[in-house]
Amino acid sequence: MIILRYLKKDTGGMITLSxxxxxxxxxxxxxxxxxxxxxxxxxxxxxxxxxxYLCYGLLAIAVDLVWGYLGILxxxxxxxxxxxxxxxxxxxxxxxxxxxxxxNPLLPDFMVFLNWQHLPWFWHGFQWFWFAMLMVILxxxxxxxxxxxFAFRSRVTGVYLSIMTQALTYALLLAFYRNEMGxxxxxxxxxxxxxxxxxxxxxxxxxxxxxxxxxALGFGYLSCLYITRSRLGKLCxxxxxxxxxxxxxxxxxxxxxxxxxTFSAILAGIAGALYVPQVGIINxxxxxxxxxxxxxxxxxxxxxxxxxxxxxxxxxxxxAKSYLTVAMPDAWLFALGSLFVLVTLLLPRGITGxxxxxxxxx
Amino acid sequence: xxxxxxxxxxxxxxxxxDFLVPVVPPDLDLTxxxxxxxxxxxxxxxxxxxxxxxxxxxxxxxxxCIIGPNGxxxxxxxxxITGKTRPDSGSAWFGQEINLLAMDEPEIAAxxxxxxFQKPTVFExxxxxxxxxxxxxxxxxxxxxxxxxxxxxxxxxxxxxxxxIGLGDQAKHLAGSLSHGQKQWLEIGMxxxxxxxxxxxxxxxxxxxxxxxxxxxxxxxxxxxxxxVVVVEHDMDFVRSIAGKVTVLHQGSVLAxxxxxxxxxxxxxxxxxxxx
Numbered sequence: 001m002i003i004l005r006y007l008k009k010d011t012g013g014m015i016t017l018s019x020x021x022x023x024x025x026x027x028x029x030x031x032x033x034x035x036x037x038x039x040x041x042x043x044x045x046x047x048x049x050x051x052x053y054l055c056y057g058l059l060a061i062a063v064d065l066v067w068g069y070l071g072i073l074x075x076x077x078x079x080x081x082x083x084x085x086x087x088x089x090x091x092x093x094x095x096x097x098x099x100x101x102x103x104n105p106l107l108p109d110f111m112v113f114l115n116w117q118h119l120p121w122f123w124h125g126f127q128w129f130w131f132a133m134l135m136v137i138l139x140x141x142x143x144x145x146x147x148x149x150f151a152f153r154s155r156v157t158g159v160y161l162s163i164m165t166q167a168l169t170y171a172l173l174l175a176f177y178r179n180e181m182g183x184x185x186x187x188x189x190x191x192x193x194x195x196x197x198x199x200x201x202x203x204x205x206x207x208x209x210x211x212x213x214x215x216a217l218g219f220g221y222l223s224c225l226y227i228t229r230s231r232l233g234k235l236c237x238x239x240x241x242x243x244x245x246x247x248x249x250x251x252x253x254x255x256x257x258x259x260x261x262t263f264s265a266i267l268a269g270i271a272g273a274l275y276v277p278q279v280g281i282i283n284x285x286x287x288x289x290x291x292x293x294x295x296x297x298x299x300x301x302x303x304x305x306x307x308x309x310x311x312x313x314x315x316x317x318x319x320a321k322s323y324l325t326v327a328m329p330d331a332w333l334f335a336l337g338s339l340f341v342l343v344t345l346l347l348p349r350g351i352t353g354x355x356x357x358x359x360x361x362x
Numbered sequence: 363x364x365x366x367x368x369x370x371x372x373x374x375x376x377x378x379x380d381f382l383v384p385v386v387p388p389d390l391d392l393t394x395x396x397x398x399x400x401x402x403x404x405x406x407x408x409x410x411x412x413x414x415x416x417x418x419x420x421x422x423x424x425x426x427c428i429i430g431p432n433g434x435x436x437x438x439x440x441x442x443i444t445g446k447t448r449p450d451s452g453s454a455w456f457g458q459e460i461n462l463l464a465m466d467e468p469e470i471a472a473x474x475x476x477x478x479f480q481k482p483t484v485f486e487x488x489x490x491x492x493x494x495x496x497x498x499x500x501x502x503x504x505x506x507x508x509x510x511x512x513x514x515x516x517x518x519x520x521x522x523x524x525x526x527i528g529l530g531d532q533a534k535h536l537a538g539s540l541s542h543g544q545k546q547w548l549e550i551g552m553x554x555x556x557x558x559x560x561x562x563x564x565x566x567x568x569x570x571x572x573x574x575x576x577x578x579x580x581x582x583x584x585x586x587x588x589x590x591v592v593v594v595e596h597d598m599d600f601v602r603s604i605a606g607k608v609t610v611l612h613q614g615s616v617l618a619x620x621x622x623x624x625x626x627x628x629x630x631x632x633x634x635x636x637x638x
Contacts, residue, residue, distance in 0.1 A: 232508040234492055238485040245483045248444060249497045249556060250471030251507075259504045 003222055006229040012308035012352060013225060017218060023050070024214040028207035044203050048278050049322065051210040053315050055275040058213075058220045060298045060314035061307055062267035065224050067296065068304030069233065070260050071240030073158075075292050076165030077268050079172050080140035082286035084269025086176075087139055089189035089282040090123060091132030092200075096193050109191065110184045120182040129196055136273040137266050144265030145258065152254035152261075157243070166289050173287035188283025195277050206278070213274045217311070220267050224307050227260070236260060237305070297340045303350025312352060388459035390474060390559060396457075397422045397560055397590045398443070403452035405438055405614075412438040413449065414614035420560070425586035427601045428594045429625075430611035431634060436594045437480060439611070440562050444477045445470045456560070468502070476558035480565050480594075482545035486538030490529055490548055493537050494520050497552035519555070527551035528577065543574040550581065560590045567600040579603045610634070 007013055027050060030042040059081055066072045098105040102112040106119055125131040147168060151161055179185040198205040227233050239246050239253055247253050276282045285291065294317075302313020317339070324332045347353055390397075398420040405413040413435045420426055430436055441447035442454060445467045454462040460473055471477075485493050498516060501507070512520070524530045527547040532540060537548060546566055553561050566582065567575045575597070583604055585591055595601050601608060601622065608625050610617040618628045625631055 227508065230508050231495065231510040232504065234485075234488060235496055235507060237487055238496055241485055241487055242483050244446075245479070245485070246496075247467040248471055248477050249502075249552065250468045250499075251502045252468050252504075255504050256507075 003226050006225050007222075009229075010225060010308075012306060012355070013221065016308040016311055017221060020054075020214055020218055020221075024211055024218075028211060032203055032207055044206050047203075047210050048206055051206070051213045051278045052275060053318050054210070054213040054217045055271045055278070056295075056298065056314040056318050057311040058217045058271040058274075059268050059295060060302065060310040061217075061220050061224050062264040062271065063295045064299045064302075064304055064307060064310035065227070065267070066261055066264045067299060068306070068310070069228055069240065070236045070257060071243075072257065072261065073162045073296065074165045074261075074264075075162045075289065075296065076167075076169035077264070077295055078289075078292035079165075079169035079287055080144060080265040080268035081272040081275070081295075082169075082172070082176075082282065082284075083140045083143065084136045084272030085276040085282040085286060086183060086189070086272075087126075087132055087135040087269070088273035088276045089192075090126040090135075090183075091129060092192040092195060092277060093189050094123070094127040095195065096191065099193055100191070108184070108189070110179075110187065111182070114179060123182070133273070136269050140265040140269030140272075141262050144262045148258040148261045152257040155254070166292070169287050169292050170289050173284050173289075176284035176287060184283070186284060188281055188285075189276075190281040190283075192277060192280055200277060200280070209274065209278050213278070216270055216274055220270070221307055221311070224267075227263070228307070232256065294336065297336060297343075299350075301339060301343050301347075301350055303347075303352035303356075306350075306352050306356075309350050309352035313350060316351070390456065390460060391458035392422045393458060395422050396420065397424075398592075399453070399455040400439070400443070401453045401455075403439075403442060403454065404450045405435075405442065405447060406450060411614050413442070416452070416611075416615050418609065418616060420590055420592060422559075423587050423590055425583065425591045425604060425606040426593065427604065427606060427608045428592060428611060429596070429598075429601060429608060430617075433613075434611040435614040436611055437564060438614075440477060440564060440594065443470075443562060444475060471556065471558075472502070474557070474559040475562065476553035476556045476560070477562045478546075478549045478553055478564055478566065480568070482542065482549050484537040484540075484545050484548050484552070486536065488537055489534050490537055490540070491520060491524070491533045493548055494523055494551055494555050497555040499555065499557040523551045523554050526554065526581070542569045543571065543578075546570065546578065547581070550578075554585075558589060561585065561592065563591060563593045565595055566593060567595060567597050575600055576603070 007017070027042050027047050030040050031044060031047045034041045059077065063074065063077050066074050093108045096108065100109040102109055104112045107116060111119070126135070151164060156164065175181055176183050177186050183189065192200055194200055195205065198208070228236070235246065235251060235256060239256065243253055272286070298314040298317045299310045300313070301317055302311065303309030320335065321332060324335055343350060349356065396419050398418070400416055400418040403413050403416040404411070416435070416439065428436055438447060442449050443462060445462065445465055449463065456462050456473060456475065462470060465473065485496065488496070495512065498519070500510070524533055527550060529544060529548060529551065532544065537545065540548060550563065550566065563582065566578050570578060579600060582591055582593060586606070593604065605622060607619065608622050609619045610625060610631050612634050617634060618625055618631050
C-alpha cells in the first residue's frame, strides 16, 4: 500500500498514530474493565475529555490541510465543524422522542415551547442515522463547495479570503441565534438521550464514541497524508508559495483549491459530529469567530504543514485550556493571545519545528 | 410522432449528448509558418498606453529577441500572450486557429505556450526534480493529479531535462538552495517539461555571471528550431551572442526590426536609447 510507504517516511506521523492506537485500546479498557478503586482506572470524564480532544485533533488536521499546505488561512472552519455537529445534534434530538420534558413524540422540546405545530421540513429524515451521517458530510461539503466556487474563481486570496471566511461563520452565528431558524436558538440542541439505541449516559457508549473519534482521527490523518504526499499535495504547497507559476504551468488553481477546501470542510464536519454526542450540547457559540481563530492557533502552535504538528497543537492548547479555565478562569484568553503572539514571533514553525530543526542539524 | 422521433433521437446509441462531448481545442496550425500573430493590440492602464497598436509576428522555430527601454511594454506583451492581461482591442492568434484572447492561463499553457518570469519563480520548498515533475505535460485535472505516479518514460524525460539545464547533480536539492542563475535554468527546465511550442523567456540572463550567461545563450540557441523562442532582454552583449532577429519596442509599439547590426545602426533606435 502506498500509504504505508508514505508513513514510513513520516516519523512524527508514525509516533502520533502509534500513540493514537495505543490510547484507543488502553483508555476504554482502563475505563470499563479496571475497577474504580485501582490507580489505573480512567474516569469516564477523562475519557470523554480525551475523546473531545481527538475531535479537535481531526479539526486541526482539516485546518492544517488548507492553511499549512494550501496557504488558505481559513478563519471560518468552526462553521463546518458546527454544521456537522448540528446535523448530529438533530439526529440525537429526534431520538429523544416522547422522553422530552413536554413528551411530544414528534417535536423537540424547544419547538413545543415555541408553540410550533409542525416539524419544519429540514428536520425530516433526521430520525434515520444514515441520513444524519449523510448530512454531516453533505452540508459542510456543499457550503464549502459553493463558497469556494465563488471565492476561488474570482481569485480572492490572502487576507481578503480570511475575512470572508470569518464573515461566513459570523453570519451563521447570527442566523443560528434566531429562534425562527428552527435550530433551538441560543440554547442550541441538548438533553440528548441515546445514539443508535445506546444510552449516552453509559460508560460503554462513551467508550464507543471515544474509539470512533480515534478511528476518525486516524482516517483523517492517513487520508491527508495520502493527499499531501501525492503530486496534488506537492501542487498545493506550490500554490501556497507561487500561485501564478502553477497557473502558467497549466493547472486550474481554482479547482485544486475547491476540492481541497471542500474535503477539509467535510473532515471538520465529521469532527463536529463526533464532538456533539460527547459534550452533550451544540449551540451557536461553536460558530463564533473566536472559536475558529482558536483552531488556527492550535495549528500555529503545533507547527503548520506537518499533520502530526496540528494534532499535537490541538491536544496541547486544549489541555492548557482545560487546565487554565479551571485554575485561573480569567487568564485563559490572555494566555491564548500571548501564546499566538509568542509562537508567531519565536517559533514560526511551531513546536514540531523545534524537533525538525534538531533532526536537520543531526 | 415528433415525440416518438425525439425519443428515438434520445435513445440513439451511436451518439452521446452534446454536453458530454469534451471541448477539444483546435490543433496548432502552422501552415503559413507563423506561430504567433499579434495584431493592432492596445492596452492602457489608467490612461497610460502600455501597448499602442502593436503588431508582431513570430515564425515557427525562430529565436527572437525583444529589447526596449523600461516601460516599453515588453512584459505587458507577454502578459497578453499568456492570458494574464486582456487587451482593450486587437487580436492575438497562436498559429492559424487558436485565439489566445478567448483562453485563460491554464488553457494557453496547455495549448503550448510556456513562460519564464522576469524574477525567477520556482517552488523553493520543493526539490529540483519535483519542480520539473509538477511542470510536466500531462493530465492536469485534480483527480488524475492525486493518483499520478511517474512512469519510466516520464523518468527518462526528467533525467533528460535535468541534463539539458545542467542540474543533474542538484536534482534532490531544494530549489530554494540554488543560486540565482541555477534558478533561472530550473525555470527554463520547467518550461521544457511542458513541451511547449513557443517559449516566452523574460530576462533570462539577469543576475548571471558571464560564464552562466554563455551557457544560457547556448541553451536558448539549441532550443530554437524545435521550439520558437521569444527572449526579452536588457543585456546587449547577451542579445548579440544569441543573434537571430531583434525587435525593438518603444512606447508600446514596434520601433524597428532586423539583425543586431541593422538595429545598432538604426537612427531612431539610437535616439530612443541614447536620448536626443
